[in-house]
Amino acid sequence: MDAGDHLFRRESGRLVGALTRIFGVHNLALAEDVVQDAFCRALEVWRIRGVPENPSAWLMATAKNSALDVLRRERTARSFAPELGRFLQSEWTLAPVVEELFAADAIKDDLLCMMFSCCQPRLSEQAQVALILHILCGFSVDEIASAFVSSRAATEKRLTRAKKVLAGSKRLFDITAPADFSARLPAVHRALYLLFNEGYHGASAETAVRAELCREAMRLNALLLKHPLGRTPMTYALAALMWLDAARLPARVDASGNLISLLDQDRSQWDQELIVEGLKFLELSAAGADLTQFHLEAAIASIHACARRTEDTDWKTIVSLYDALMTIRPSPIIALNRAIAVAQNEGPERGLEEIRSITNRDRLAVYPFYSAALAELELRSGRHETAREHFRAALALSRNPMERRFLDRRLGACERDGTPPIYYDQV
Amino acid sequence: MSEFTYLYRGGRDTPQSPEQRQKQLQKWAAWFKELGANGHLKELGHPLETAGMVVKGNQKIVTDGPYAEAKDLVGGFSLIEASDLAHAVEISKGCPILEVGGSVEVRPVMQINM
Numbered sequence: 001m002d003a004g005d006h007l008f009r010r011e012s013g014r015l016v017g018a019l020t021r022i023f024g025v026h027n028l029a030l031a032e033d034v035v036q037d038a039f040c041r042a043l044e045v046w047r048i049r050g051v052p053e054n055p056s057a058w059l060m061a062t063a064k065n066s067a068l069d070v071l072r073r074e075r076t077a078r079s080f081a082p083e084l085g086r087f088l089q090s091e092w093t094l095a096p097v098v099e100e101l102f103a104a105d106a107i108k109d110d111l112l113c114m115m116f117s118c119c120q121p122r123l124s125e126q127a128q129v130a131l132i133l134h135i136l137c138g139f140s141v142d143e144i145a146s147a148f149v150s151s152r153a154a155t156e157k158r159l160t161r162a163k164k165v166l167a168g169s170k171r172l173f174d175i176t177a178p179a180d181f182s183a184r185l186p187a188v189h190r191a192l193y194l195l196f197n198e199g200y201h202g203a204s205a206e207t208a209v210r211a212e213l214c215r216e217a218m219r220l221n222a223l224l225l226k227h228p229l230g231r232t233p234m235t236y237a238l239a240a241l242m243w244l245d246a247a248r249l250p251a252r253v254d255a256s257g258n259l260i261s262l263l264d265q266d267r268s269q270w271d272q273e274l275i276v277e278g279l280k281f282l283e284l285s286a287a288g289a290d291l292t293q294f295h296l297e298a299a300i301a302s303i304h305a306c307a308r309r310t311e312d313t314d315w316k317t318i319v320s321l322y323d324a325l326m327t328i329r330p331s332p333i334i335a336l337n338r339a340i341a342v343a344q345n346e347g348p349e350r351g352l353e354e355i356r357s358i359t360n361r362d363r364l365a366v367y368p369f370y371s372a373a374l375a376e377l378e379l380r381s382g383r384h385e386t387a388r389e390h391f392r393a394a395l396a397l398s399r400n401p402m403e404r405r406f407l408d409r410r411l412g413a414c415e416r417d418g419t420p421p422i423y424y425d426q427v
Numbered sequence: 428m429s430e431f432t433y434l435y436r437g438g439r440d441t442p443q444s445p446e447q448r449q450k451q452l453q454k455w456a457a458w459f460k461e462l463g464a465n466g467h468l469k470e471l472g473h474p475l476e477t478a479g480m481v482v483k484g485n486q487k488i489v490t491d492g493p494y495a496e497a498k499d500l501v502g503g504f505s506l507i508e509a510s511d512l513a514h515a516v517e518i519s520k521g522c523p524i525l526e527v528g529g530s531v532e533v534r535p536v537m538q539i540n541m
Contacts, residue, residue, distance in 0.1 A: 087459070090471030092503065096456035099449075 008039055011056050012138030015063045017110030021172060022067060022088070022101050024081040025117065028167045032135075034070060038063040064102050068095060082171065109175060111136060112227055115220060116173035119187040120165060127162040128191045129198070134159055137216045147213055149203040149399065181229045188224070189238055192217050193294070196242050200249075205400035207253055214249065218242050236285035237294035243278030244301035247271040259406040263310045275305045296325045315345035332364045340373055348380040368397040372407060379414060388414045430469055430536040431507045431515040435522070437498035438529025439477070454523040462507070467518055469506035477502075502529070506536075 012035055019031035038059055052058045071080065071088050080088050087093040100106065118131040126148075133139040133147070145155040175181055198204075199213030221239050224230035251265035260266075282298050300321050307313040322338035335358040343351020355361070355374065364370035375390030391411040398404045443451065462468040477500060481490050493500065502524075509515035512535055519531040 086463070086468075086471055087456070090459075091473045092471050092505070093456045093459050096452045100453070100456070 007055055007059075009138035011035075011059050012039075013111055013114065013136035014107050015059065016135055017114040018102055018107050019063065019067055020114065021106075021110055022071070022081055022084065022098060024079070025169055025172045026167050027078065027080065028163060030070065030078075034063060034066045037066055060102060064098060067098055071098070108223070108226070111220075112223055112230070113172050113175050115223070116175055116181070116184050116188060117166060117169070119184060119191050120169065121187065122165055123162050125190060125194055127158055127165075128187070129194050130155065130159055131162045131166065132191060132195065132220070133213075133216070136220065143209065146206060147198060147202065147204050147209050175227075175229070178229055185224075185230065185232065186234075189234060189294070192221050192224075193238060193241075195220075196245075200245055203399035205402055207257070207402070211249060214242070214246050218246060233285045233288040233290060234292050234294060236281045236287075237292055237298050240278050240281035240285055240298035241294050241301055243274045243281060244298060244305050247274035247278060247305060253402070257402060257405075258409070259402050262304065267308065267310075270305065278302070278305065291324070291328070293325060293329045296321050296328065300325075313344070315341050319345055330359075332358050332360045333367070335359070336364060336370060336373060340377075343377055343380075348377040351377045352381070366397060368394045368399065368403060368407070370394075371397065372410065375410065375414075384414050428508045428510060429512075429515075431509055431512070432534045432536060433472075433505045433507055433515075433519060433522070434501050434532040434534065435474075435503045435505075435524050436501055436530045436532060438524040438527040439497055439500070439502060443527075451523060451527065454526075458521055458523055459505075461521070462505075462518070467508050469508045472503060472505035474503035475501060498528070498530075507533075 015035045015038065016028075016031050019034055020028055023031050041062055042055070042059055046052070046055075071094060075089055079085075084097060087097045101110075114136055115132060118135060119128050123131070130144055130148070133144050134141075139147070141156050141159060142152060144159070145152045148155065173180070173184065196214055196217035199210040199215075199217065202210055202213070204210055218239075221235065221242060224235045225239060247270045248262070248265065250271060251267065251269035252260055254260055278298070279302060282302055285295055285298065300318055303314050303318055303321075318341045319338060322334060322341055325334050326338065336355065339351050339354035339358065342354045352374070355377070358364070371390045371394035375387045375394060378384075378390060379387035388411065391407055391414065395404060395407045395411065398407055459468065459471055477497075478492055481493055482488070483490065507515055507518065509518055512533065515533050515535075519533050522531050524531060
């Protein structure tokens with residue numbers, strides 16, 4: 001069936017969102033069951049009769065009818081969304097109210113509302129992202145486990161706990177209250193940023209899964225941009241960062257699945273449409289007084305995006321953007337990326353010097369690309385033996401076959417002279 | 428505050444397309460929401476099907492349907508709270524059934540004191 005996976009994924013978030021609004025957040029599990037039933041029914045019917053012309057309308061109608069059945073059957077036994085309360089009790093209003101909540105505009109808001117609800121401060125950021133993936137993006141437990149490189153059992157436990165917290169909240173997040181919306185927005189940004197980064201830099205070996213995480217983060221961020229309260233300079237900056245980074249995705253892995261570093265990428269494969277849109281977002285993000293981490297990371301990405309050839313890269317500006325980033329959000333990883341940019345600009349010895357002066361450098365020890373960066377700079381300084389040692393350390397830390405192959409090739413390069421320099425993608 | 432029953436009668440004889448029917452239902456929902464918001468709604472009640480059975484007399488004779496003319500047929504009921512009959516009547520003037528030739532019968536709930 002060609003309507004396949006993506007259709008169910010897309011619809012799952014919309015339908016669970018709409019049903020949770022009707023049933024109340026305490027009946028989240030019931031909403032998920034009804035949606036699963038609708039999907040099962042769809043598969044049964046479509047197998048025989050073929051996929052209907054408008055499969056999402058079909059799914060929506062099926063879910064709506066199941067919702068009406070459930071509401072009629074259980075209205076004395078269960079309590080549903082408190083704010084709808086008695087309107088679900090009477091046949092005068094039941095169907096029209098459900099109809100209204102399934103209308104196109106309402107559904108769009110349901111997704112946002114669910115997204116904000118998932119970013120509950122009582123949940124860890126990791127749990128928020130897992131919930132978003134599960135409820136809004138329709139990822140199964142296995143798919144989430146694979147994306148985060150964790151076990152099925154651990155993921156299941158985390159999700160169950162998170163859902164319990166969500167279902168324990170009095171009601172879904174109210175996105176119509178401007179003050180609440182603005183207060184929760186940074187947490188939502190953070191979760192989407194994590195989701196995107198998990199796709200872009202994550203440990204999963206499945207490039208397809210990872211590209212999908214990026215796409216989902218972009219889709220949800222686009223949803224924020226459609227909402228008048230969500231359309232803030234920071235949301236634009238986050239969008240710019242996502243779009244500009246995502247533009248490089250097609251060039252990051254070659255046909256045989258090898259990782260290609262930013263310096264060596266075939267820039268003609270970069271997605272020009274995403275770049276143009278990303279630059280537009282960056283421009284729109286320039287309103288207001290706040291200069292955030294997202295602004296700076298997007299600006300760095302824009303400099304890469306605008307350099308036709310690697311040699312044209314404006315490393316000096318990149319270093320100064322990293323300097324600014326370090327004052328806003330100092331971290332060893334950002335310092336490492338800054339040091340690499342310094343090396344591009346002023347030579348490997350200066351880069352090494354910068355790396356040696358990173359505060360909390362020991363926290364980078366588990367990160368394969370820290371050793372790899374040291375190795376590259378040593379290699380460029382002509383100290384092949386030291387470079388080899390660092391590459392071996394990096395190899396020992398590599399998280400998937402793709403990283404392993406990449407580092408193996410670099411280790412091999414130490415045997416030859418005149419090897420081209422490598423710049424690691426910013427993290 | 429006193430309680431009143433609205434008996435909705437008629438309004439079914441004008442043929443309606445499914446689209447019009449749906450619009451009509453939305454109007455009812457909007458009307459009830461407004462009543463609820465203003466604190467006049469004790470209970471929504473329910474709409475009633477036209478067909479049914481009538482059970483009558485000591486012999487408990489069962490016959491089809493209420494036999495009334497379409498315009499007299501009770502199509503549903505609600506329980507309303509209002510300060511007095513005049514107020515309840517005033518409120519009833521927003522009922523969508525009036526737009527399609529129906530009527531609202533406003534009846535105070537009788538308080539039986541023993």
